[in-house]
Amino acid sequence: MISEENTAEAGSDETGLTDEENAGDESADFMDGFSDGSAEEESSDISDEFTDEGMSTEELVQAFAEAGTEDPAPWSSVDSLPAGTYENVTANLYVPGAQNKILGVNAYLNNPADPVGMSGVFGVPTDPVYNDASMVIDENGRITLTLELKNQVFELLQVKDGTNVHVKEIERSDTWAYDNVDKIDMGDGTYKGRIKKIVFELDDFSGLYTLGDCVEFGIILYDEQNPDKDVKWYVPLNLAVDFEEQKPDVNISNKAFFNDDARVGIAARGRDMDKVVADIHEVTSGEEFEKVDTYMKEHCANEPEYKLFYFSLNRTDGKDISESKIKYNLFTSVFFDIDVNDAQVYQWQGDSLSGMKTRGNTTCDYWNGQDGDIWEAVDLYNGLNYGYVVICNKQSVVKTQRTYTDDVTGISAIYHGHNQSEKCDDSTLATDTIFTAKKDNITNLEELENLILESGQSSFRKLKIEDSYKVALYRKSAEDKMLGTKAKVTCMDFLFPKALTEGKDIYKVIYDRDSKQYVSVEKMDITDEGDNVKITGVDVSLSLVQQKKQLQLYYSAIDENYVGSRAKSQCQFFIFAGEGAIAEKPTAPVSAFTYDTTEKVAVPESKYYTVEGTSTATLPGTYHVKVTLNEGYFWTDGTTDPVEFDWTIKALQTEKPVAISVLTYNGEFQTGVKAGTGYNLAGTYTAKDAGTYNAKVLLADGYEWSDGTTDALTLTWSIAKKAVAKPSAAKNLVYNGKSQTGVAVGEGYTVTGNAQTDAGDYTAVAALNKNYAWADGTTDSVKVAWSIAKKAVAKPSAAANLVYTGKVQIGVTAGEGYTVTGNTQTNAGTYAAVANLDKNHTWTDGTTAPATVQWIIAKAGQNVTAKTASKSYKLATVKKKAQSFTIGAAADGTLTYKVTATPSKKAAKYLTVTKKGKVTVKKGAPAGTYTITVSAAETANYQAASKEVTVKVNKTSQKVSAKVSSKTIKSKQIAKKNYAFTIGAKGKGKLTYKVTSTPKNGTKYISVNKNGKVTVKKKAPKGTYKITVTAAGNATYAKATKTITVKVK
Secondary structure: OOOOOOOOOOOOOOOOOOOOOOOOOOOHHHHHOOOOOOOOOOOOOHHHHOOOOOOOHHHHHHHHHOOOOOOOOOOEOOOOOOOEEEEEEOEEEEEOHHHOOOOOOOEEOOOOOEOOOOOOOEOOOOOOOOOOEEEEEOOOOOEEEEEEOOOOOEEEEEEEEEOOEEEEEEEEOOOOOOHHHHHHHHHOOOOOOOEEEEEEEEOOOOOEEEEEEEEEEEHHHOOOOOOOOOOEEOOOEEEEEEOHHHOOOOOEEEEEEEEOOOOEEEEEEEEOHHHEEEEEEEEOOOHHHHHHHHHHHHHEOOOOOEEEEEEEEEEOOOOOHHHHOOEEEEEEEOOOOOOHHHEEEEEEOOOOEEEOEEEEEEOOOOOEOOOOOEOOOEEEEEOOOOEEEEEEEHHHOEEEEEEEEOOOOOOEEEEEEEOOOOOOOHHHHHHOEEEEEEEOOOOOHHHHHHHHHHHOOOOOOOEEEEEEEEEEEEEOOOOOOOOOOOOOOOEEEEEEEHHHHOOOEEEEEEEEOOOOEEEEEEEOOOEEEOOEEEEEOOOOOOOHHHHHHHHHHHHHOOOOOOOOOHHHHEEEEEEEEEEOOEEOOOOOOOOOEEOOOOOEEOOOOOOOEEEEEOOEEOOOEEEEEEEEEOOOOEEOOOOOOOEEEEEEEEOEEEOOOOOOOOOEOOOOOEEOOOOOOOEEEEEOOEEOOOEEEEEEEEEOOOEEEOOOOOOOEEEEEEEEOEEEOOOOEOOOOEOOOOOEEOEOOOOOEEEEOOEEOOOEEEEEEEEEOOOEEEOOOOOOOEEEEEEEEOEEEOOOOOOOOOEOOOOOEEOOOOOOOEEEEOOEEOOOEEEEEEEEEOOOEEEOOOOOOOEEEEEEEEOEOOOOEEOOOEEEEEHHHHHHOOEEEEOOEEOOOOEEEEEEEOOOOHHHHHEEEOOOOEEEEOOOOOOEEEEEEEEEOOOOOEOOEEEEEEEEEEOEOOOOEEOOOEEEEOHHHHOOOOEEEEOOEEOOOOEEEEEEEOOOOOHHHEEEOOOOEEEEOOOOOOEEEEEEEEEOOOOOEOOEEEEEEEEEO
16 A cells, blocks of 8 residues: 555544644644644634634634524514603614625624624624613604614624614714724725614514615624725615514513522523423433433443433413413533533434534623522523433534435445534534545556556456546535544545445545646455445544545545645545456356246356357347457456357247137137137137137247147137027006017017007017027027907996086096097986997907997076065054065076965955065055965976065054062961962953963962962962963954962962
8 A cells, every 4th residue: 555654643532632732743734734723623712713814704604603593583563552761672783694695694783792702792693682772652653763783893884764764863983893994994984983873763663674775894804914805795784673572561571590509591581481480400310311321322432421401491370381482592600510611512302412502601690590699601502492401521522423425326425523523513414514426537547557456455467447436525615625533533434336346346546636646546445235335434543634634635536626735736536446357258058048038148248358149038049149358358268269159048838728619608708718828819719709719829939839839820719609498478468558568578689569558469579689599599580479458447327416507517427448428518408428448448248339328417406586585564554554565586487476375365355466576465454474476487407496475464462461460478378278369461352371380299289260360279389380361362463471470488
C-alpha cells in the first residue's frame, strides 16, 4: 500500500490532546486547512469568530442554524379595545423568513440576542419578544404603539409607512454598536446611527402590518478591509401585534416552574397561568429509566454521565392544558450538577434521542426558585415536548448513524457520527449532508494496472480494471464541507452491490490532478453484507489527523476546484479489478441437454471472448457455436485458437391423444379431444351442439410423439342428437274464456298452433331443435290434433212480478254464453224475448237453437189524490144557508164523482157534486156523514182506482147538568142502612145512567135507576164510585156525558 506513514496514535480519546497538540511532524500546510474552526472540539464561544474581517455569510448561517427552527411571531386581531394606556404589549418588528435570503428564518429587531453578544445577550434573534412594547388608544380609537429595537447586529437604518401602518416618530442612537463603522459613516454618509425606537400609528386592529422602503444593516457582515462591500439589506419588515391578549377577559402571563433540588425547570407563557401546575422530577428507576439507561450505554462512546427527568403541565380546574395556549422551554441553572458548558440536552422519544438546541444564557427576574432565590443565569433549550428529557455530559459522546444510498448506482455510505458536534450530529446527518456516487473514466489505465500488480496487492497474473466510481459524503451548507471526526467514534463504511463487484477486488485510489500521477492505491478488505459487500471508508486505526485527511478527500472527489487543504489537487475514487488475461476454454457439453423450458447455455458470456453461432437455446435441436478470444487474452492451456463445436437439446416425448367416441348432446360444452402434456389443441376440440368436428393436435415446443414423429394430427369426433318422445294432445279441454294449450312444449322441440281460446278442433305442429331427434329416430315435424269443447249453460227464464214503474225493465237477463234480444220494455204488457248462444256454448239439453221466453210487465195500481178529502160543517150553519167546496182530485185515468152515502134517504137530496168535483151542501141538510166516491178509470199502464171524500154536518154540542155532581158519605152513615139520593140531571134527548167505576169489590154496593136515583148500600167499601150520565141528543144536539163522583169515607 502506498501511503504516508502513520507516525503517532495522536488525537485519541485516551490522550485527551487536541488536533493542534497532536500535529506532530505534519506540515503547517495541512493544519492551515483547519483554520476555519473545524477542529475536533469547537469553541462554544461564538464571539471568538467575530474578527475585524467580519463574520462570513456561511458562519452567520451556521450561527442561526444552531438556534433550530424559528418561532413564528405572535399576532392576533380584535374588533376593538377600550381606550386607555396598555403596558406589557406583545409586539415584534422582524425580517420575515421568506424574505431573509441569507438566513431563511425570522430575525427580530427587538430581540437583543446576537451571535457575538454585542448587546450583552448571546444567541440569535429568532425568537419573538413578549410584553416589551407599550400602546395608547385614545377616545377616537386611534392606536399608537411604541417599540424599542434592542438588537445591535441587525440594525435598522430606514423605515417608511405601510398600507395600514404609519411611522410617526423615530429615535436614533448617536453611535453604531461597532465603532469602526462610525468612522466610515456607512460609506456614503446617508445614515447617522441606527434606529433604536419607533412610534407607530396603526389604522386598525388587524394585528399584522407590512412596512415599506426599509433598509437594514448586518453589522457582523461588515468587512473593514473591504469597506466598499455593501452589506445593507433592503427587505420589507413585518410588524406583529398580539391584540387579543390585551382584552380585559384575557389573562396572559409568564410563569416558571422549578425543581430546586435538581436545578431544572420550565419557562412558560400562556393564559390563566395561575391555574397551571407542573410535574418536574428526576427519574431514577422504572421501565422508562431502564430503557434510557440501556440506550445510553449502547450509544455512547464513553461511560455516560447523565440524568433523566420527567416534565408535564396541567390545569387545576380540570380543563385541558391546550386551552392555555402555552409556549414553554426547558432551562437548567448554571449550578446544575453537569456543567452547562459541558452539557447536552435531549428529548427521549421512547426508543431514541432527539437533540434540543440551547438558546444561550438568559437573565430574567421571573426565574424565581421556590425558596425565593434568583436564578440569575440559566441555559434555555427549545424543542421541549411533554415527557422525558435526558441531560448528559458531553464526554459521554452520544453516537448517531445514518445510511445514504445512490438510487442510480445502488452504492451506499454509512456514516457513524456523534451528537457532540454540529458537524456530525443527528440534525446535520439528516438535513445537511449529501452523498453522491458517480461512475468515472480512468486515465492512464495501464499505469494503474501495473501499479497494482507491482505493489503485490493483487493475486491475479494479469489485471483487468472494470469500473471506477467517485464517492462523496459532505456537508452542504457550511463553508467547511468536511464532516466531523472523533477518535474511535466517527467512521465511514461503503456498501457496493455484489452485481458490480462479483469476482473483483476493490481498490481505493488517490490521484493528483496537478502531477497527473497516482499517489496511492490500497486494496480494501471486503465483508459480505447480504446483497452487498462492505468496505471501510475511513481507517479508525489512524491518527485523528490522518482520518481527517481521508474524510477531506470525500468532498474533493467531486469538486474539481476544492482547495481546502494540501489535498486540494488530489481526488479519490474506487476501482473494481478482476483477472484480465486468462480465460477458461469452453468445451462441448458431455451429454445432450434435455428440453425443460429453461434456457440451456453451452458457452457462458464473458468479456474475455466473442461468441458466434448459437451459444444458448431453449428448444430442442442441434446448434453450432464458435468462440474467439478477445485481443490480449489466452486460454488457460496457453492456446489462442478459436473453439468450435456442436451441441444438442433433446426433445421430450408424449403419447398421441385419441378422440372420445360416444358423446350425446347435453346442453353444455363437451370435449372431444382432451388436452395433455406436450401438445396444443386447435380447430374444434370442444363444442356444444350436436354434429361432427375436426380437432387439430400440434406438438408443443420441445416435444415429439412417442413414436418419434412430429407431424400434426387431425382427429374427428362427434356429438349425437338427444332422443325425445313425440308430444300428445291434452284431454278434456272445455271452453273457459282463456287461452288454453292443447299440446305442451317439451325438451328439444317447439310447438306452433297449440294455443287457442275458442271452442273448436285444431292441429298443432311440433318441430325439433337441431340437437334433438324423435325417439323413433325420425326428425320430421309432427302434427297433433286437439280440441276445446263448448261449455253447457242453462236456458234463461223470465223475471217474475214485474210491475209498471215508468222506467225500462229487463224481463230476461243475459247470461254466460248467450245474448238476449226483446228483453227490455217500459209499458205494461206481455212480451217474447229470444236468447242466442255464442259459438263457444251450448244449452244444457244439448241443443243450440235460439230459446224464446215469454215475460210480463203488470199494470200498476193507480193513486187518486184530493186536495180536500174531508169537510165538516156545523148544523147551525147549514140551517141558515147552503155551503160548497171543490174536491181538487187528480189521477192518471179519467175522473168521475158520485154521492155514495148519506145519513138517510131523505138526506140524499141535500148533497150534490159536479163532474168537476164541486160539492154543494144545501140549506137545511140534516146532520150526519155524507160520502162522495171519486173514481179514476183504468189506463194502459194503470188499474182503475177510487177515493172517498167525506162531508160531515155536525150537530150542536150540549152540556149535561146535575143538581148533585159529587157526594161524600161517611161510613157510619151506611153502617146499618142504605143511603140514597137523586142526581137531578138535565140534558137534550133521553138521559141514561151507568156505574162506571167502583173501589175493589164495590160494584154490588151501589146502583142507579133510570130516573137518576142513586142507592149506596150499607157497609159499602170505602173509596170513590163514579156514575156516567148520558144525554142521547136529538136532531139538533149531539150526544153528551157527565161523571158523578160518590166518595165513601
